[in-house]
Amino acid sequence: GHNGAIARPRKVKLRAQDRTGKVFEMEGEEMLARCFCHETNHLDGITIMDLADRFYEDDYPDGAEEE
Template identity: 50%
Template sequence: MSETAKIHAVVKWPDPVLTKPGAPVTVFDAKLKQLVEEMFESMYAAQGIGLAAPQIGLSQRLTVIDCSFKKNPDEKVVLINPEIIERKGKQLEEEGCLSLPEIRDKVSRAAWVKVRAQNVKGEWFEMEGTELLARAMQHEIDHLDGILFIDRLSRLKRDLTIRKIKKMQKNGEW
């Protein structure tokens, strides 16, 4: 980590930045590279495997993912202006979110996805993901579209979750 990399606080629900689509990234410079580095460090500090720019208060289409959580540098993924161009199969697994601490629930996602995105130099590329990586890519791209995983739950489960959060807020635990 460079000495100038700072750890960003993770924004919690119901902050409005989490519910609006992020703006496309148009400038690919040293500041963007620095931001990507800070996002990885912030994600690790928060014990996560994925972090989207809106989660640190920046309404931009940028996300970082590391399913290995620092164990394998080759697994670090940076997706800028990503879009899912293909999806196949189904998986139903438990998910959590750094913006919804202590909230976990099963979410149905595609088992395989192909994503088109840009790297920090602005070059377009495509990549595929299965299982946990596919889930992480879909979860983080949802963030860039202003969607949280609780928005993918049944209305009843979502209402119960929101009630639980409101009770935690009231008790000063959120």
């Protein structure tokens, strides 16, 4: 229910492990880089409330999410 402005890098390189523990690296640019950062933040327990410079009002009418 929150929308906010979060600065993210345009290019990201990450190192991770697959389900079997094998280490691999990936690079992402633009939207993929933002997704990598977003998901990594979840793993680290960081939320939009911790990062947003400012918040926007929801565009949804009251009760729309209940449909």
